[in-house]
Amino acid sequence: MTMPAENTRIVLASRPVGEPRPSDFRLETVPVPAPGDGQLLLKTLYLSLDPYMRGRMSAAKSYADPVELGDVMVGGTVCEVIESRDPAFHAGDVVLSFSGWQTHSVIDAHHVRKLDPHAAPVQSWLGVLGMPGFTGYAGLLRIGDPKPGETVVVAAATGPVGSAVGQIAKIKGARAVGIGGGPEKVAYLREIGFDAAIDHRAPDFADQLAAACPDGIDVYFENVGGAVWAAVFPLLNDFARVPVCGLVSHYNDTAAPAGPDRLPGFMSDVLKKSLTIRGFIQSEFVKSDFKHFVGDMSGWIHAGRIAHREDIVEGLENAPAAFNGMLAGRNFGKLIIKVA
Amino acid sequence: MTMPAENTRIVLASRPVGEPRPSDFRLETVPVPAPGDGQLLLKTLYLSLDPYMRGRMSAAKSYADPVELGDVMVGGTVCEVIESRDPAFHAGDVVLSFSGWQTHSVIDAHHVRKLDPHAAPVQSWLGVLGMPGFTGYAGLLRIGDPKPGETVVVAAATGPVGSAVGQIAKIKGARAVGIGGGPEKVAYLREIGFDAAIDHRAPDFADQLAAACPDGIDVYFENVGGAVWAAVFPLLNDFARVPVCGLVSHYNDTAAPAGPDRLPGFMSDVLKKSLTIRGFIQSEFVKSDFKHFVGDMSGWIHAGRIAHREDIVEGLENAPAAFNGMLAGRNFGKLIIKVA
Known part of the structure; x- marks a missing residue:
């Protein structure tokens, strides 16, 4: 097993006023901690960028807590398991996680969901199926x-x-x-x-x-x-x-x-x-509707009734600029950062 | 049978700009027409004044058509049947009607509802029970x-x-x-x-x-x-x-x-x-809920769980001033004009 030496991550450096500026973020490299019992060490494959993230950059009360200054920006991710301390997961598994804007993360296994990489391109769980x-x-x-x-x-x-x-x-x-x-x-x-x-x-x-x-x-x-x-x-x-x-x-x-x-x-x-x-x-509707959604949406995609389009940007370091572009309508399709 | 010679009514003379002025209304006296087959001649006992009427005075599209200039102002009423050309009604019956701001009206019998004057004071059908x-x-x-x-x-x-x-x-x-x-x-x-x-x-x-x-x-x-x-x-x-x-x-x-x-x-x-x-x-809810309402509300009133208060003003000619008072919050309780 090759341990990754470092985690590259983007943290919130200051709260944006108006459109976020590059200086509102800080790219930093830190050591990767070892996973504890029941935890997984994950490598981020894809990071979803979504408009709600702008709300998390502000201190104002919203439906979720703001990201604290110095903390990693939040976000949905598709990750590969590098090391598992939970018997239900193994190295090489692909999971849906909420690991945020970083290349590696350690997370409790019950917070992730294993994906079937043969059912659909894995990044679609961040978009049309997510x-x-x-x-x-x-x-x-x-x-x-x-x-x-x-x-x-x-x-x-x-x-x-x-x-x-x-x-x-x-x-x-x-x-x-x-x-x-x-x-x-x-x-x-x-x-x-x-x-x-x-x-x-x-x-x-x-x-x-x-x-x-x-x-x-x-x-x-x-x-x-x-x-x-x-x-x-x-x-x-x-x-x-x-x-x-x-x-x-x-x-x-x-x-x-x-x-x-x-x-x-x-x-x-x-x-x-x-x-x-x-x-x-x-x-609000996850408990009542998510299962129906996955069934319906998979069926519709399979039947050719739902088209979807992805806009994949390579490299975590490009996330802040891509995010601004999305708020301004410059992307085209579901915006995803290919991290690894 | 004594035929009333005249109907006194209040028509919309001009569309108010801001608070309605006396000159926006006209009190006029016209002959009372004879009821046709299936119709009733009614004498208004009580007229309900309600805030929605302000909307009807304006030409702007709303959920109901505006009152046309020269037409009688609309409104819910409790009326006594003076003459019936419908076998289901008799002189002396008390009915709930939508006869508007006037002392007499001729109306199709299927547009009114007979009231039991012993069940509740009849004017309460314009307020707490209405x-x-x-x-x-x-x-x-x-x-x-x-x-x-x-x-x-x-x-x-x-x-x-x-x-x-x-x-x-x-x-x-x-x-x-x-x-x-x-x-x-x-x-x-x-x-x-x-x-x-x-x-x-x-x-x-x-x-x-x-x-x-x-x-x-x-x-x-x-x-x-x-x-x-x-x-x-x-x-x-x-x-x-x-x-x-x-x-x-x-x-x-x-x-x-x-x-x-x-x-x-x-x-x-x-x-x-x-x-x-x-x-x-x-x-919107009449079909689904009105019967439940009458049952629930009658029961609650009877059990002393719902108090209600009426503000009764005598004389149709006082309706415009009373209406303005209501919009300004100067009345206290359900505003009703005692017409007859």
């Missing part, structure tokens, strides 16, 4: 609850959450309208079966969206906020449902925008249209 | 869904909706915190069993509310908006539910208030706290 795919599945089906013939709109639709939302909406018999940034993404959305696809960078974006939704919007899966939300909101039908999954266009905001104050008018529409606005984190 | 009581019941139980030990906050708590909400919350084992305007209303809320009662006119209102909700707020039944909503919002717990039933403090608004724009921050809290914000109109 947390992002499940986020789209649970939020759409448990909150959005689309009916056949209804119109479902989703932004960041080429991302791993949005593309799951739109394609599952189609499977459930709804019309899917996807929003992406730039002609290449829009063309891809049409290719994978969205009924309409719109470029949010178009100067007449709001008009295009209205034209693409002649019967209004019944479900808007919110993961961006900002100008997209402003264009969607007037189109919502009575009894529309809005699962609020993310607000990526606001994650770098440093203050409330200038007025007028749209909140009273928003609440008035919530009342007049009997709208449902429901924030959620996928973890 | 649409307002049902609004509180359905919104609280179907959307708010309070659990034993949770904290339920409601404003306009001496009104017919709010007092139902608070008292039903208590029956379901929750803590009820009521908000009212002025010491008399606050004292009444304590008298009828609210765990805490707060005067929204107090300069330290927000601090008092926070002190009254040491475990945060799990259900906020929204019927006022404005400063109360601003004080409630930071206290909402994770997974809190907000049935949005009314926004009486905004009904006379003529423009969006000055900034900053609180909407993005609001959506961010919806996300971080997994909040549910759900507008509703009671009619």
Whole structure:
């Protein structure tokens, strides 16, 4: 057995104000500790980068504790077992873990899940078969609850959450309208079966969206906020449902925008249209829905009903820049860092 | 049979801008038409005044069509049958109707419901046993869904909706915190069993509310908006539910208030706290819940578990002023006009 001598990791050096800068992170190399009883020493193969991580960089209370300064940035990973002190695992096993932005980690064996590397490319457990795919599945089906013939709109639709939302909406018999940034993404959305696809960078974006939704919007899966939300909101039908999954266009905001104050008018529409606005984190639905998700999603992928796309960046040291690119919409597909 | 010679009615003369002025209404006297086959001639005994009527005075699309200029203002009524051309009804019957702001009306018999005048004072079908009581019941139980030990906050708590909400919350084992305007209303809320009662006119209102909700707020039944909503919002717990039933403090608004724009921050809290914000109109729940409501509410009143209070104003001609008083919180209890 070859012991790795060193762990390379990225820690949070300071709390970003607005867009994270390189100096908010620190790449450091530390010795790898030996695993104790019931623990595993893992080598990271793939690291998932996801928008929620921006929230963890801030000190403000959110649904999860912030990353402390000096701590390794959190994140979902696919790892290989290098050394096992738990009888259920062996060197060479591939596991799903939450090891964060680092090349090696020591973790309690009951915190990881063994993956079958022959069932699907292992990195897909970070995307279409993992947390992002499940986020789209649970939020759409448990909150959005689309009916056949209804119109479902989703932004960041080429991302791993949005593309799951739109394609599952189609499977459930709804019309899917996807929003992406730039002609290449829009063309891809049409290719994978969205009924309409719109470029949010178009100067007449709001008009295009209205034209693409002649019967209004019944479900808007919110993961961006900002100008997209402003264009969607007037189109919502009575009894529309809005699962609020993310607000990526606001994650770098440093203050409330200038007025007028749209909140009273928003609440008035919530009342007049009997709208449902429901924030959620996928973890709420894991116990009730995750098994169904894996079964459904595997079947859909196998049947060619769900396409997915990955955007793989090599090298842990590129994680901070790739992360910023994702918040700005510069990646295309599920963003994954190939670490080893 | 004595035929009434005339119908006195209040029609919408112009669409109010801000608070309705006397000149927005016109009191007029017209001949009473004779009922046709299957119709009833009714004399209005009681007219209900409710905040939703402000919406009907505006031309803007809402959940119901606006009242046209020159048309009689709409409203729920308790009426006596003067002449029946339907075999199921007889002169002297008392019925629940939607005859509006007038002394007499001719209406299709299938649009009214016969009342048992011995079961309860007939005007209570406009309040605690009627649409307002049902609004509180359905919104609280179907959307708010309070659990034993949770904290339920409601404003306009001496009104017919709010007092139902608070008292039903208590029956379901929750803590009820009521908000009212002025010491008399606050004292009444304590008298009828609210765990805490707060005067929204107090300069330290927000601090008092926070002190009254040491475990945060799990259900906020929204019927006022404005400063109360601003004080409630930071206290909402994770997974809190907000049935949005009314926004009486905004009904006379003529423009969006000055900034900053609180909407993005609001959506961010919806996300971080997994909040549910759900507008509703009671009619959505009539088919599924109204019968249960009448059974439950009659039982609770009989058992002394639900107190209710009426504010009865004599004379149809006083309806416009009484209506304005209600929007400004100057009435105390369910506002009803005694017409005949």
